[in-house]
Amino acid sequence: NATVIEVSPNSLYDPGSAWGTPLQxxxxxxxxxxxxxxxxxxxxxxxxxxxxxxxxLSDLDINxxxxxxxxxxGQSTDLSNSGYNTVSHTIxxxxxxxxxxxxxxxxxxxxxxxxxxxxxxxxxxxxxKFSAEHIPGGKATAIVTIKEFMAKVAAARGNG
Numbered sequence: 001n002a003t004v005i006e007v008s009p010n011s012l013y014d015p016g017s018a019w020g021t022p023l024q025x026x027x028x029x030x031x032x033x034x035x036x037x038x039x040x041x042x043x044x045x046x047x048x049x050x051x052x053x054x055x056x057l058s059d060l061d062i063n064x065x066x067x068x069x070x071x072x073x074g075q076s077t078d079l080s081n082s083g084y085n086t087v088s089h090t091i092x093x094x095x096x097x098x099x100x101x102x103x104x105x106x107x108x109x110x111x112x113x114x115x116x117x118x119x120x121x122x123x124x125x126x127x128x129k130f131s132a133e134h135i136p137g138g139k140a141t142a143i144v145t146i147k148e149f150m151a152k153v154a155a156a157r158g159n160g
Contacts, residue, residue, distance in 0.1 A: 002030045002031045002032035003030070003031040003156050004028065004029070004030045004031075005028070005029045005030075005149060005152045005153050005156060006026065006027065006028040006029070006040075006149070007026050007027050007028075007145045007146060007148070007149035008026050008145075009024035009025055009026035009040050009041075009042035009096075009142070010024055010025065010026065010140070010141065010142040010144075010145045011024060011135060011139055011140070011141050011142060012024060012025055012117070012128045012130070012141055012142055013128060013129050013130075013132040013134075013135045013141050014126055014127060014128055014129070015127075015129050015132075016127060020135055021126055021128070022043055022044055022045055023041070023042070023043055023119055023121075023126055023128065024041075024042040024043070024044065024142065025039060025040065025041060025042070025117075025128075025130075025142040025146070026039075026040035026042065026142070026145075027039055027040060027106070027146055027149050028040060028098070029103070029149070029153045029156075031156060031157075034103070034157060035102060035103050035104075036100050036101070036102060036103060037100070037101060037102075037103045037106050037153075038098045038099070038100050039060065039071075039098065039099045039100075039101060039106075040096060040097075040098055041057040041060065041073070041096065041097050041098070041099065041119060042057075042094060042095070042096045043055040043057060043094065043095040043096075043121070044093070044094045045093050045094075055077070055095045055121045055122055055123060056076075056077045056095065056097075056121055056122030057073060057077050057095055057096070057097035057119065057120075057121055057122075058072065058073055058077070058097070058120050058121070058122070059071065059072045059073065059099070059119075059120035060072075060073075060099045060101075060117060060118070060119055060120070061117065061118035061120070062101070062105065062109060062115070062116075062117055063114075063115065063116040063117070063118070064105075064108050064109055064112045064114075064115050065112050065113055065114055065115070066114075069105065071099045071100070071101050072099065073097040073098060073099050074098075074100065075097070075098075076097075077095050077096065077097040077122075078095070078096045078097065079093070079094075079095050080093070080094055080096075103153075106146070106150070107150070109130060110143060110146060110147055110150060112131055113131070114129075114131055115129075115130040115131040116128060116129055116130060116131075117130050130142070130143055131143065
């Protein structure tokens with residue numbers, strides 16, 4: 001009978017990429033383990049785009065105002081596809097994995113002046129500017145929805 005609060009993976013900003021990144025970040029919290037939070041790493045692609053169909057997501061380095069900590073996913077990446085879409089002639093694929101971090105680290109990530117993530121994948125790594133609230137063009141990033149998620153968690157914990 002645990003309370004579970006989650007936010008779907010949302011866009012991330014890679015300042016080194018002109019086109020943005022297909023990597024996304026979400027979160028899941030449970031009252032059964034209130035001092036931890038699961039960060040959901042996601043990668044969405046389609047086979048016709050030329051990008052890798054699937055991407056292994058293994059580790060996450062978190063740089064909060066210069067202090068770096070590292071976390072590993074405890075399991076292998078979940079790979080799935082939606083099947084062949086006869087309208088777009090595309091197979092949409094997704095890769096997801098979860099990294100458990102202390103809830104206090106997520107609080108520091110959101111409060112930081114400069115928080116950057118390095119997401120390790122089966123193709124190397126990608127650097128993300130987590131503290132950027134919008135990607136160029138104005139689309140909100142994961143930090144915006146994670147702040148909303150944290151307000152719900154605070155209420156569930158009784159300190160919101």
